[in-house]
Amino acid sequence: xxxxxxxxxSCMAYLKRQYRVLSVYTIIMFAVLTFVPGLGLxxxxxxxxxxxxxxxxxxxxxxxxxxxxxxxxxxxxxxVREALNIAFTGGSLLGLSVVGMELL
Numbered sequence: 160x161x162x163x164x165x166x167x168x169s170c171m172a173y174l175k176r177q178y179r180v181l182s183v184y185t186i187i188m189f190a191v192l193t194f195v196p197g198l199g200l201x202x203x204x205x206x207x208x209x210x211x212x213x214x215x216x217x218x219x220x221x222x223x224x225x226x227x228x229x230x231x232x233x234x235x236x237x238x239v240r241e242a243l244n245i246a247f248t249g250g251s252l253l254g255l256s257v258v259g260m261e262l263l
Contacts, residue, residue: 167221167222167225167226170221170222170225171218171221171222174217174218174221178214178217181210181214185206185207185210188203188206189203189206189207190203192206209261212260212261212263213260213261215260216256216257216260216261219253219256219257219260220253220256220257223249223252223253223256224249224250224253226249227245227246227249227250227253230245230249231245231246231249
C-alpha cells in the first residue's frame with residue numbers, strides 16, 4: 160500500500176508535464192478564437208474556462224483514483240465484498256465529480 164501511494168507523486172508529475180504542453184495549445188487557441196469573426200472573446204473565454212475545469216478534474220481524478228486503490232488494497236485483506244464496495248464507491252464518486260465539472 161505504501162508503494163501504491165508513492166505513485167501519486169509520479170502520476171502528478173505526469174499530469175503537470177501533460178498540462179504544460181496543453182497550456183501552450185490553449186493559449187494559441189484562445190488567440191485564434193478571439194479573432195475569428197463570429198466567435199469572439201466570449202467563445203474564447205468559455206474555451207479557456209472549460210480547459211481549466213478539465214485540468215482540475217484531471218488532478219482530482221488522478222489523486223482520488225490512487226487513494227481509492229490504496230483503500231481497496233487495504234480492504235481486500237479483510238474480504239472481497241468490502242474491497243468491491245470501496246472500489247465501486249471510489250470509482251462512481253470520481254466519475255460523477257469529473258462529469259459535474261465538465262458540465263460546468
